[in-house]
Amino acid sequence: MKKLCFTATTFILVVCLLFACGCTGPSATPETAVKPAESTFQPVSYEDTPVQYSDVNGVSLAYREFGTENSKPLLMIIGWGGDMDGWDTTFIGLLAEKYHVYIYDHRDMGQSTETDAPLTIPMLADDAEGLIKALGYDSMYIYGMSMGTAVLQQILVDQPEMVQKAVLSSASVNANLPETEKLHGELEEALKDPDTPEGVRKETAAILEWDGVYDSLSGITNDVMFITGTADDVTPQSVAVDMAGQIDGSWLVRFKGIPHAGSSYAPEEYAGIVITFLEMDESPA
Template identity: 45%
Template sequence: MTKLTSCFLAIAVLFSVILAAGCTGSTTTSTPGAAPVVTPAPAISVTSLPVQYADANGVRIGYREFGSGEPLLMICGFNGTMDTMWNGTFLEILASQYHVYIYDNRGMGYSSDTNATPAISQYSDDAAALMPALDYSSMNVYGASMGSSIGQQLVIDHPERVRKLVLESVTYSIRTPDTRVLYALINATALNPTASEGVKEEAEANLAWNGTWDQLSGINKSVMLAVGTDDILTPPNVTHQIAGQINGSWLVEFKDLPHIGSRYAPVEYGETTLTFLGNNETPPY
């Protein structure tokens, strides 16, 4: 094995560890300058809920649902499935006021795939087609990591499908100087012979994505951007840049938290999300 290949595999393993950290059912405490301490807490047991299926955009999408109220669609990040992606306490808080839907992207978990070329726009088309398949013309949308890339593409390509949008651990491109660590990790995964086909396709889609920078200023929906100050994959500076492009967007930073901070501080992220989604931003206030 060459040194280069060994390096790629080591980075891919690191990425898996970062994305797997802080799984369902946890709350946190933290002190300035210290990593959050994760401790168990009562939460929704995601895998105990039945998997349902909906046909959308040429694939069969596996999903779960819980709660009641306005619909909220949760879009998984890179290498994530609905079994592993979301913190159970976080989902429980959201489901206290919203009808929450989680699902697997095509080729991942319980969802089928086609032979189409992988693309972020394809994943966003899937999300757009899933909504009417679930009997909604539009939904609130929450995307984390790659899910936030899909969320951006969704609101740009299908604005009529999005009510409000939350983008956690977000970037407008993986090829910016600030996201060089993220790019290296995605590229390493694409070259990793042990990665699953679905994960490789997600990596290829990210590498082929042209980004959204030139289209961000055209977004006219209510958008909240959330980022941890210790996020090295999608650093706060990128979130600040995006906030500057989307008129009236909310920017929320969580101190000392890493990538996908909702896994580490589910109560704080959940309550902040409910505040944003429930806020009336249409005059008269």
């Protein structure tokens, strides 16, 4: 099965063509025209959504949840130096219209437990897996951003049965590639800076020490989508293209002119393609 490769402009063009093809009936008169319903969408409010806590692997992980109880679960894994409130509220709100969305703080970050031990990417993957189970699920859709894609890659390799579908946004094999020189420099500077918070310092060391799971990508059979921005100079699109090529049947979406962690810059477009991917039945006819 060939890799599905989209661009944002292509996706929009296809949608436009579908609407054009569907408009073949007689034109509605002013008396019979139906006005489109006004959107009731509202971005989520972190201030109005209580923080909850779950005991996982000897720590307490803080999380918030959005959406209705009977919708499918979607776990969001935040990137380097971020806490759960770093997600764009429009992006999360749009996803929560379709799914039961969980955002959370990694250990040593935000409102989760601070520890004395160093961090590793496999440890953070174990935390995510433990949180899924603690919330009462066997598996979830999972969206990872930046460092969150490293955590998600580790889950896909170690516990693939826990991932219904995976979205990797601004992904990289690891931080030590020639293509990720800027990222590597930023991580090194963070370690040298005495003002870097301890939790961020621990995440920084974990990223630098993680060798990645590149050699195992070809064995992944889960449905996977990569999203990248053509203006991303932290985890350049060439890295995502290479990674997508390793996973048979994976999707690759490139948004023109969007930088690193693009859901903050184009939340509607990112939410749209994520929902399209998650809703798509890719089973053979």
